[in-house]
Amino acid sequence: MKYVKFLAWIGTGIGAIGGYLYWKEIGCITGTCPLKSQWQTMIPIGAYFGFVAGDVLKGFFMPSKKDGDKQ
Incomplete structure (x- = not known):
């Protein structure tokens, strides 16, 4: 669970690569x-x-x- 904090940034990188691949393979x-x-x-x-x-x-x-949780 140590790397869960970085899921949004990992998703950003994967999404950017996916956007490029979408343009390259499927784009207009x-x-x-x-x-x-x-x-x-x-x-x-x-x-x-x-x-x-x-x-x-x-x-x-x-x-x-x-607010009430203590961990």
């Missing part, structure tokens, strides 16, 4: 698609979604401490 061939036609837009979008997914997973593994 004609160049008329505003989001999918350029890698400069797909990498930040993928990084954002990866960060959100990693943050959600971090919430499952590390529940937030309540």
